[in-house]
Amino acid sequence: MRLPAWLAQHLAALRALLVLTVLLGLAYPLLLVGAGRIPGLSGPASGSMTPVGSTLIGQSFTDAGGNPVPKYFQSRPSAAGDGYDPTATGASNLGPEDVVDTPARQSLLTRVCGRSVAVGKLEGVDGRRPYCTGDGVGAVLAVFHRDGFTGPVTRVVSVNQTGTPFLARYQGVTVEPAKEGEDYRALGGVITPIRGDAPDRPVVPADAVTASGSGLDPHISPAYAALQAPRVARERGIDVSRVREMITAYTEGRAVGFLGEPGVDVLDLNLALDGR
């Protein structure tokens, strides 16, 4: 019996898929799983594990309340679950002009400003940044003009602050604090971030105030490690120069001299400080 051509074709397709599934979906990956058992490959293939986690997967060095444990170097902020959760990896996905807080969530700008102030306080340094208020939220005004986008300014609101505004007056108009839940953009305010007088190169480095792509970044920049060195030395009662030497020893340079950026594996460094 001869099958109709269309049916024969779909049967051939099904058989091809099954054959290829056995080859590519079972034989090939399982062969590599087998290869991952041989000495030399088994360490990395099973996750570069230490007794307290993986050296490739970042973790939080905080106590049960979420506060930094001061004798440890701290990792970057993380958007993976409640922080460094490998079952919920990912980034914040907030855009570069996400500057207005809403009742639903904080803006990316306010997150950056808040982290900068918190890190500044922990390390005893200046936590100020451009476009941030002193109390650690985004320095953003909603500016209302008489004729929409033009004409004299009629009203100014500091949209991320419900208390005293970071600026008393803007273009001759008194700045009001925001009312909880009010959408000033919808009311016609022009959203205007204010640069302020913070230094161009803030003391707290960029990686300390941003969440990574994976939420599991195992590294911090050498600059952020250097910022934390005095605190770690003080908490451990050891000389800061000793801590700096260890940072240097655990700094991974650019791969092959020019790929990527230098970084310090935080878990490796903390384990070394603990003498483990």
Add this chain to the structure above:
Amino acid sequence: MAGWLFPLTLAAALVAVYRPFGDHLYRVVTGARHHRIERGVYRLVGVDASTGQTWGVYARSVLAFSAVSVLFLYAFLRLQDRLWLSLGLPAVADHIAWNTAVSFVTNTNWQAYSGESTMGHLVQMAGLTVQNFVSASVGIAVAVVLMRGFAARGEKLLGNFWVDLTRITLRVLLPLSVLFALVFMVGGVVQNLSGGVDVTTLTGGAQHITGGPVASQEVIKELGTNGGGFYNANSAHPFENPTAWTNWLQVFLILLIPFSLPRVFGRMVGQNRQGYAIVAVMAILALGSIALTVGFETHGAGTVPQAVGAAMEGKETRFGVANSAAFAAATTLTSTGAVNSFHDSYTALGGMMPLVNMMLGEVAPGGVGSGLYGMLILAVITVFVAGLMVGRTPEYLGKRIQAREIKLASLYFLVTPLVVLVGTAAAFATGNAATALNAGPHGLSEVLYAFTSAGNNNGSAFAGITVNTRWWDTALGLAMLFGRFLPMILVLALAGSLARQRPAPASDGTLPTHQPLFVGMVAGVTVVLVALTFLPALALGPLAEGLR
């Protein structure tokens, strides 16, 4: 400065492998001998490897194989809770299973789900990894048929789909995958069947370190320009992409086949210089795009990047800003869509570049196969435009571009913009655009990016948007399906129509298609067509955000 060495060394490596690897590909798709294993495969499949197919039969074979693949993968996802190695995860919801099945079969690998919390190991291996391979082979096979159409001298038969599929998979993709999976494993990419390990962290917290057959999928994810990550964080995840050198290697693998296929084209039509001309167009567009993306990101304009001091949100320390931006350009210049950093948090103009790359139709160098056939369509349109300007019958490689050919080429070009712009408009008209995470122009960018990515079978995202709703899964599934198979059918029809013609000898009036003038014209036509189509949409999204 170190940031620029990344694309420069990549370019050097791709130049070095262009001839040897392209020649290998050429031998694979033209060789007369069947290996023993391949003969075994043909017997099991029940096809006669020695018979050729017309373009119509070839197209029906492609569609039959893809239809069966979608159904198989859909069933697999729906039944995963009853199979081994499901890690206790439930069956995948029907709309996510539909979206994912279409996504992996169309070489898009858009992910409406989060890998670590949705897919068990067996589905990842025997379902998703398999489609990573075969969807890539299908793309290359269709490109090869178009080349055969240009090379043919009046023949009707354009090869055998089952032979092309088997050979490309077993002689090109599989050996390279085994080799580079081992290299990735040395770098720290995991490859095991563990369901994960619960550890107590240094300060006494709990952490579940995941396991899985990652390396075997990682390598074909790049090599086949697929892009679907084992984990939600994709190539930003340290278990997928642990070091700056694995990062370089991933981008190399992404670009390897697309940039080598013009060599196959040149050899097929018997003039290597035709291949050089095509690869030159691809290289000009790619280098321009990479330079702009890296430039915009390292410059770091915008309120939040200025507050931070660098565009570091959503980027990994070990890659840094420049290498992340280069990856973003490469993944969208091809149909890959893997990400090592999150495009949603890019600067306005840096984030526009991935969008523009996809809107170019992913031709520089594009997805495996799809990039070359897309570029050849643009070359056909260029020849036609040039012919109109000088008032001659346009010819490309001795084949006259007449009404039927130009209709097929124009329809090809129109499919994706139609899918992208209609889809985006529908999302806003139905209120479904409200699932965007960001407000204002950036929210529009998220919606536009989603349909651009699906329609062009890329798979990357402005990932803030929530797309695992029934409407989004259905709409983007349709966008991926139309964006993949309508162009493919048109390409195969064009191949059939070109093959029937006997090539005309070149005369004084023939436009030479291997010289810088033609290279410049194709690049120009590509940019102009895309700008005319998409500039209004871009003006409302990233341009509005970046130029305020």
